[in-house]
Amino acid sequence: MNSPEPVHTAKVTLQVGERQFNTTRENLVRESPFFAALLSENGGHTQQDGSYFVDADGDLFEHILRYLRRGVYPIFYDKLKGHDYALYLALLQEAKYFGIELLQNWLENKNYLQAVKITYTYEGAHDKTENGPPVASLTTPANTEVEWLNIHFRAEKGWICPHEISSHRLDVGKCVMYSRNRGEIQGRYAHYTTREGFIKKCTTTFDNSVCTLSPAILSDTESLLPPPYIREE
Template identity: 35%
Template sequence: METEAHSPSERVVLRVGESQYFTTVGTLVEKSQYFKSYFSGAWPIEKEEDGSIFIEGDPHAFDYVMQYLRRGTFPLAFDVQRGHNYSMYSRVLEEAKYFQCPLLVAWLEDACYNKCVTWRVKTTIQEATELASSGNGSTRDPKFSPYSKCAEKVYECPRGILGHRGGEACGRKCRKAQGNDPREFDTESTIEKWIVARTEYLPHLGWMTDSGRDFLAHLATRPTLDMNPGLCERAFTSRRMKALLCYLLLF
């Protein structure tokens, strides 16, 4: 039995697994063909006793789908030390296909997450006293290579105690053992300068949302893209790229 289409401002509660999502019809239908059909009024919607709507899906992956539906942000899962979470991307892709989110599907299928973060290796020469042992949140721990060495004389304890090497730890017994004998030194090679290589990661915001300039330009290179014209128009108008929209709809 056909019913009236739901108002975009209508508030709804979705239940996916044990998770609940409080949102509006407008948020759900803007970027999802699944929800656009679901709330079109073509059939009645069954609700749970508490008024929520049960949706079959992976609750962990659906979190990322919901974030996308709300703000158009893609699910970048990147850590400087571990890299990308490809398992998560795979799960979200299946949910994006099920809920028919064409731009999210395109971003995941084309591995656009690899474009969101790039890196470069920056090398510097530093004095040993200037070295930093770690980077910040956008760099990996640096790697060190010797650059230049210097010879240095090091005092040897007259009692042969390695822990006294350098003379700072020698006490009364050592001085007594030294007596009037000349002090003995050993020549030791030390590194005075290091080559420091740091890997820096650079974020590219144009790939992180469905209205990002880089992502929209990428869509023009796709041979096919199954999307509804209304959704595309909203995304492309935000960047004044109606010409690009027309190009896509022709192919």
């Protein structure tokens, strides 16, 4: 005969709205007085399939359960739209309903604003085009956007080295001799359009430390719970 599962690791099935979730009792009661009471001996009754019914929004509860499992605060941020404040507000109400004090405080204090940081840097820059096509490029990380500011164009004429040796642009004679000694094609003069201005770089970074509940705090959350959490056998 199989021995019963320890109370703290017992599997629990929740029917939240139209959605069903499987987790453990420990995950649910560690921070939530609501679930500590629901899953106590004198708590709520299970449905025919053994699940507990919770009258709440299943889509929002997905974020609640993710937090209860790992102690990671939620970030709802889109590169184009920014933070989803409506979702933060809705989740705050759920945190209050379930009595999850740490999550409630984090949302009320808008700590999510400290998790996503945007840094702006400005630097002078220029590139050249020869008869239209660009001959210079700028490589940036995926989280950085670049915008040209105060752009102006200037037409000029310059020497093109066929070997792409930058010093030959300023020393035509040296370039000619270099090519002649090798019996290779000579360089030539060409018209350029120079684009000059400032580059604004916008870099978005994510500070994971703002969203992670420290293990020390997580282990102390049991003290936040009312007596129903302490189950005597």
